[in-house]
Amino acid sequence: MTTWTNDELTRIGQADELQLAVLRGDGTPRARLPIWVVRDGDALYVRSYRGSAGAWYRAAVKHGEGHIRAGGVDKDVTLAEVADVAVNDRVDAAYRAKYGCYGASYLGPMTAARDTTLELVPR
Numbered sequence: 124m125t126t127w128t129n130d131e132l133t134r135i136g137q138a139d140e141l142q143l144a145v146l147r148g149d150g151t152p153r154a155r156l157p158i159w160v161v162r163d164g165d166a167l168y169v170r171s172y173r174g175s176a177g178a179w180y181r182a183a184v185k186h187g188e189g190h191i192r193a194g195g196v197d198k199d200v201t202l203a204e205v206a207d208v209a210v211n212d213r214v215d216a217a218y219r220a221k222y223g224c225y226g227a228s229y230l231g232p233m234t235a236a237r238d239t240t241l242e243l244v245p246r
Contacts, residue, residue, distance in 0.1 A: 127166075127167065131196050133194075134196050135243075138194040140157045141157070141158055143158045143179065144156075144190045145189040147186065148186055159218070161221055163213045170214070170233050172236065174235070177239070180239050188201055202241045214240055215237065
């Protein structure tokens with residue numbers, strides 16, 4: 124199994140956002156979208172601002188693969204659903220710490236979208 128290097132974790136984790144292209148069933152990428160990303164330890168997470176209604180999120184759950192760009196890192200990833208309550212609590216805290224300056228109108232939907240937490244696992 125491939126893991127993130129510390130350099131990749133730092134560079135992606137410090138980026139304001141990443142560009143995510145979710146793969147279609149035929150392996151071709153959808154259009155890249157800017158997505159907020161947070162780091163928790165040796166893992167990286169994203170959530171859907173629009174909750175489970177987000178088109179990119181639905182495609183991510185269905186196909187489970189994508190490609191990211193952030194902080195000079197360009198990587199294929201598996202998008203793994205996260206249901207663990209403790210992980211989601213830490214991801215909430217990471218969103219608040221990193222993006223709290225944007226206010227409740229932006230941060231609120233992200234912390235409310237716990238059921239859309241996806242871990243970015245390098246491939």
